[in-house]
Amino acid sequence: MAFYVVQFLTGLASAASLFLVASGLSIIFGVTRIVNFAHGAFYMIGAYIAFTLTERLSGAFGFWGGIVLAALAVALIGVIVEMVLLRRIYHAPELFQLLATFGLTLMVEDLVVLIWGPDDLVGRRAPGFKGAIDFFGQNIPSYDLFLIVLGPVVLGILWLLFQRTRWGVLVRAATQDRDMVAALGVNQKWLFTSVFAVGVFLAALGGALQIPRDAVHHAMDLRIIVEVFVVVVIGGLGSIVGAFVAAVLVSELNAFGILIFPKISIILVFLVMAVVLIVRPWGLFGKPEAAARKTPGLTVNPWRPLTSNERLMALAALVVAAMLPLFAGNYLLTVGSEIAIFVIFAVSLHFLMSVGGLASFGHAAYFGLGAYGIAFLAKMAGLPMIVCLLLGPLLGCMGAAVFGFFAVQLSGVYFAMLTLAFAQIVWSIAFQWVNVTGGDNGILGLWPSSWAASPSRFYWLALGVAALVTVALRAMVFSPFGYALRATRDSVLRSEAIGIDAKRIQWTAFVIAGTTAGIGGALFAYLKGSVFPDNLGISLSVDALVMVLLGGVETVSGAVIGAIVYKALNIWLVSQTDLSKLVLGGFIMLIVVVFPKGIVGMLEMLAQRRKKASPPGSPLLAKPIESAE
Amino acid sequence: MSVAPPLLAVEGLTKSYGGIHAVRGVSFALRAGEILALIGPNGAGKSTCFDMLNGQNMPDSGHVRLLGEEITGRKPREVWRLGVGRTFQITATFATMTVRENVQVALISHGRQLFNLFGSAPKFDRDEAGRLLELVGMGGYADRPCGELAYGDLKRLELAVALANQPRLLLMDEPTAGMAPRERVELMRLTARIAREKSIGVLFTEHDMDVVFEHADRILVLNRGTLIAEGSPAEVRGNPQVQAVYLGEGLVYDSRHREGAST
Numbered sequence: 047m048a049f050y051v052v053q054f055l056t057g058l059a060s061a062a063s064l065f066l067v068a069s070g071l072s073i074i075f076g077v078t079r080i081v082n083f084a085h086g087a088f089y090m091i092g093a094y095i096a097f098t099l100t101e102r103l104s105g106a107f108g109f110w111g112g113i114v115l116a117a118l119a120v121a122l123i124g125v126i127v128e129m130v131l132l133r134r135i136y137h138a139p140e141l142f143q144l145l146a147t148f149g150l151t152l153m154v155e156d157l158v159v160l161i162w163g164p165d166d167l168v169g170r171r172a173p174g175f176k177g178a179i180d181f182f183g184q185n186i187p188s189y190d191l192f193l194i195v196l197g198p199v200v201l202g203i204l205w206l207l208f209q210r211t212r213w214g215v216l217v218r219a220a221t222q223d224r225d226m227v228a229a230l231g232v233n234q235k236w237l238f239t240s241v242f243a244v245g246v247f248l249a250a251l252g253g254a255l256q257i258p259r260d261a262v263h264h265a266m267d268l269r270i271i272v273e274v275f276v277v278v279v280i281g282g283l284g285s286i287v288g289a290f291v292a293a294v295l296v297s298e299l300n301a302f303g304i305l306i307f308p309k310i311s312i313i314l315v316f317l318v319m320a321v322v323l324i325v326r327p328w329g330l331f332g333k334p335e336a337a338a339r340k341t342p343g344l345t346v347n348p349w350r351p352l353t354s355n356e357r358l359m360a361l362a363a364l365v366v367a368a369m370l371p372l373f374a375g376n377y378l379l380t381v382g383s384e385i386a387i388f389v390i391f392a393v394s395l396h397f398l399m400s401v402g403g404l405a406s407f408g409h410a411a412y413f414g415l416g417a418y419g420i421a422f423l424a425k426m427a428g429l430p431m432i433v434c435l436l437l438g439p440l441l442g443c444m445g446a447a448v449f450g451f452f453a454v455q456l457s458g459v460y461f462a463m464l465t466l467a468f469a470q471i472v473w474s475i476a477f478q479w480v481n482v483t484g485g486d487n488g489i490l491g492l493w494p495s496s497w498a499a500s501p502s503r504f505y506w507l508a509l510g511v512a513a514l515v516t517v518a519l520r521a522m523v524f525s526p527f528g529y530a531l532r533a534t535r536d537s538v539l540r541s542e543a544i545g546i547d548a549k550r551i552q553w554t555a556f557v558i559a560g561t562t563a564g565i566g567g568a569l570f571a572y573l574k575g576s577v578f579p580d581n582l583g584i585s586l587s588v589d590a591l592v593m594v595l596l597g598g599v600e601t602v603s604g605a606v607i608g609a610i611v612y613k614a615l616n617i618w619l620v621s622q623t624d625l626s627k628l629v630l631g632g633f634i635m636l637i638v639v640v641f642p643k644g645i646v647g648m649l650e651m652l653a654q655r656r657k658k659a660s661p662p663g664s665p666l667l668a669k670p671i672e673s674a675e
Numbered sequence: 676m677s678v679a680p681p682l683l684a685v686e687g688l689t690k691s692y693g694g695i696h697a698v699r700g701v702s703f704a705l706r707a708g709e710i711l712a713l714i715g716p717n718g719a720g721k722s723t724c725f726d727m728l729n730g731q732n733m734p735d736s737g738h739v740r741l742l743g744e745e746i747t748g749r750k751p752r753e754v755w756r757l758g759v760g761r762t763f764q765i766t767a768t769f770a771t772m773t774v775r776e777n778v779q780v781a782l783i784s785h786g787r788q789l790f791n792l793f794g795s796a797p798k799f800d801r802d803e804a805g806r807l808l809e810l811v812g813m814g815g816y817a818d819r820p821c822g823e824l825a826y827g828d829l830k831r832l833e834l835a836v837a838l839a840n841q842p843r844l845l846l847m848d849e850p851t852a853g854m855a856p857r858e859r860v861e862l863m864r865l866t867a868r869i870a871r872e873k874s875i876g877v878l879f880t881e882h883d884m885d886v887v888f889e890h891a892d893r894i895l896v897l898n899r900g901t902l903i904a905e906g907s908p909a910e911v912r913g914n915p916q917v918q919a920v921y922l923g924e925g926l927v928y929d930s931r932h933r934e935g936a937s938t
Contacts, residue, residue: 348820350771351797526783526791526799529772533780543729543767543782544757544836554790629750 048182056302058294059190059259062197065293066252067270068277070205070245076221076284080132081334081459082139083147085249086271087154092120092250094162094263097169100257117251124246128239134639135303136238140459142638145595147589149634151267156628169257189258196255199289200248204610209287214496217241221284234675254669268584272470276315279335280322283460291619292329302442316471320452323464327455335485349602351524352584364513371502379501380573381617386508387569389609391516393591394562397519399594401533402456402555407462408469409563409590411449412442414582416564416569418476421489431495436567442564443557445472450556457538469587476579492571515562516606522558523602531555546617563590589616592634598644608644680743682707682876683728683844688737692796697723700737700902706875707843710867712887715897716920721880722764723934724897725848726877729754729761741844759879760837764848764880766829770822774813774832777821778804781839807835811865827858845870851886857885863890887914 071085099112127150135143173446208214216237220227228234253266253455258268279295281288296315303314322330352360370382395409419441423434430586449468478481483489493499498507522528534548541548571577580586589612597608620626637644643651690698696813698720705711716722726732730751737748746754746796755761769777782800783789794818808814816824824832830850837845851859858884863886870877881887887894887908894911896904904914911917 173753200902246895272754348776348818457777522792524796526794526796529776529780529783529796532772533769536771537767539763540767540836541780542751543755543761543763544781545752546780546789547752547841551789558792 048184052181052184052186053301054298054304055190055194057187058197059187059193059521060300061290061297062193062200063256064270064277065197065271065290066200066248066493067257068281068289068293069200070248070252070280071274072281072286072289073204073217073248074242074245075278075459076289077224078136078219078238079140079224079454080113080136080143080147081463082242082245083144083271084127084148084150084154084272085245085274086269088120088124088246088266089269089270089477090158090247090262090264091123091154091255092253093163093256093266094115094158094167095119095250096254096257097162097167097262100170108407109170109173110143113251116254117247117610120250120253121243121247122432124250125172125239125243128242131273131635131639133235133238138638138642141599142595142642144405144407144459144462145588145591149631149638151271152301152585152588152631152634154250154626155264155267156625156631156633160661162262162264164264164564166261166263168261172258175258183450187259193255193259197290197293198279201286252465268470272467276319276467278329279327279467280319281328281459282326284333285329285331288329288331290663292581297363302399304628309511313471313475316468318468319464323452323455327460349523351520353491364509367509368506371505379505381614383501383505383508383569383573384617385610385613386505386512386594387566388613389512389574390566390569391563391590392597392605392609393516393603394559394566395521395590395604396594396597396599397522397562397615398539398555398559399591400605401523401601402531402552402559404457404556405462405591406453406556406559406587406593407466408472408584409465409559409589410582410584410586411465411469411472411561412446413567413570413586413590414476414577414579415445415472415560416442416567417577418483418489418567419564420568420571421492421577424492425489429571431498431671435565437562437569437573438568439564443561446564447553447556450560454552454556466587467583469582469584473579475583476582478498483579484577488576490576492575492577494572498572499596504573508573511565511569515565516603517563520557520603527551527554588634589590592630592637595637595642596644598650599648600643603648604644604646609643611645680740681705682709682742683878684740684743685740686738686740688726688727688739689735690720690732691735692794698727698734698897699845701897701900701902701904702737703876703895703905705844705876707876708871710870710877710879710890710892712891712894713737713878713880713897714882714884714887714894718899719788719897720900721897722848723879725880727844729759729846751930755840758840758843759846760840760842760844761846762833762837762848762850764852766826766833768821768829768832768836770820772821773817774808774819775801775804775817775822776822777832777834780837781836781919785840803839807838810838810869811835812861824840827862830854830862831865834862841873842875843878845875845879846875848879850879851883852896859886860889866890914936 065091067085071082074080096113096116099116103109103112108550131146131150135146151658174271177190178185178189208218216232218229220237224234227237273296275290277289280295281292291331295318299314299318307313359606371379374382395406398409399405414440419438420434424431425430429437437541449465453464456464469585477485479485494504498504507640524558530546530551533546534551538548567581570581592606593612595608596612597604597606616630619629623629641648681704685704686696686702688701712722713721722733727734730749731751733748737747738745740749741757741759744757746757753835753842758771769780772780779796779799779801782803783796786800786850788794788799805814805817810816811834813835814832816828821832838909847866851862853861866877867890869875891908893906894908895902896917903920904911904917906914
């Protein structure tokens, strides 16, 4: 019995940090409507700076002072980020905001390694809370008891802040209607900045308070952000009480889940989240407002199928690409195969995101599931390659069918957070369930059959499948289903009013996109000869997002160009620098801020201008680009 | 009960939000080919009433029957399948698609081709889409992106979309709101013509009394959630109770205002 009580108290202690970070995210979202992906990064910087300060400053004051100073310093960083980056993108579609803050996260990950090194850092114990308390033979660290008290205290302080101060009233008013608050003469800029600072302060404090419990390391940002997303989805985005209750719930589930499913405890949290989403899609304490903001200036350029000339040019580009093995060496062919595979991956996400308006932040899950599908079939069942290639993607399909069912119940940022959480769950299973997946060591020795073994043959296979997939998905855009999908993207209200079951349409699109990604993953497994948990990791999901955005989210086939350019750049970058995340993160922020229409979108815009300037009948500039599919 | 059930029969429709009774025991009927207006001051419960007719909102109690068939609480898309088209107070269209594509989506849905993955949507019922657009006077705009349209044109497009499944009943929530006076008259004449030709029943809410009294066959007056009058335009115009709460709004404004402030 005592053991369970201790387990319960450990869960409560873990909830404190989680609550701090989640409440910060919630407060920021409530006012600015930005889902701050970089929140995990601020949490991590908080921990790193607190580590340094508590090491340097001595004594009890040094420790506690260091913690608070670290949180303040990070809040200052947050202010700078808000003023330099976020102010430029408050009016951008929410997807861009998520992506920009993700770019920031990537940069921070490289920066902390640059400053503090790659090793785990073990911080000081908290003065006064070094020991443990004996509880019927079980030990409870006294620091845990401190954290258990801290959670409700912070909740109380926040409550007072929001109910009893002028600033709090303004924040609550802005949460309801920020335009009205601005119209009443409140300086919105500084309100937003201060809210962001408070939110970041909470995140950094959460990180700093973790150092006596956990080692500081450079991957802690992603781990916390996924948990925080789960917490705010369960508790309701924008609700602080919800964040508290959900943080306790999730932490307790983790604490006791370990006892029930030692390997895959995260499943429990997932199940609870699924139940909450079905019963209350807006979370336990959230409000069912949603009404996603219309993205201003979304495609005014109507989509149309390719003309016969354009089809010929696309075919010509494909023929040219197919001639690569005539003059390229093995390395280049492998790069070519990888690019072709990423084209498949990118167009699958593009279908979901551009056509369906569902920006998945965890699309790699289905890519990776396809790859693991191959690994299971080839290694365990010993099936020949052709059979594996046909059946492997089915794992991606099944994953998409299950997760997609829940994900399409939501939209906008909730959808993005949920898909990310799902992907992270799949990743955790692949990582932790060592008996089946080999864990971190992956599954090795997946080689193609002899008919596809040579680099040139494999390249042709990958290119052929990429071309087929692109053509098929493009055909779907202009199929009755494609129209229905676009209809649900533009207006669910109108769709439902003309007999369209929006969720079923979106679910179908999710399954199509997941299966297609699975095809890419299947080929990828054979290309690399191995499968690792990273094949379904967050960074791969973000690769897909960047490829789509780079090509142009508002175009029909921009993802093809985006994938080619991005993957080629990425491979080159990794070969040139160790700080690829830093460069990549900067690159993402650059696209979002100055280049939001993507390459193909830009070219189409230029073509439009030229068309208006020159007599009709002049060829569109964008055509040769689109033809590259 | 008569031998042939009316096109739309509403019985004792009731809805409250918290302690506020938005709609209380509203009953009325609508025949095919009839144009019925639902009017009332702001907050009278028009929109709530309206939303409960096609499943946008769930009534606490009461019945909605379409040709005798119970449709209370059905989902909007199911109600649409039974032949009920609807337009919205604030237009809801597919902004990134062209005008013709907007209509084609409705036709695709009507033809139950929503899950057809490899057919050609641009060719789908193209002629029928064109015909519907001609009908509402939008033939010349077929290839324009819907997001570029003026508000009045959007209202007409919504009408074309609502007509795509050959409805028996049209629900129009403030069809002329935000339109110029001449456009209003045009749109309502068009609606009236289509309703008579195809024998479609039309129920609409409206704030513009000129529109209401010129085009409605019958008028329902709603105030604080209850139906206070029903009849021909002439009857409603002469009804003292209606004049008191509605038409004479200027005279009773003060007292209503004070009452509103005290609650």
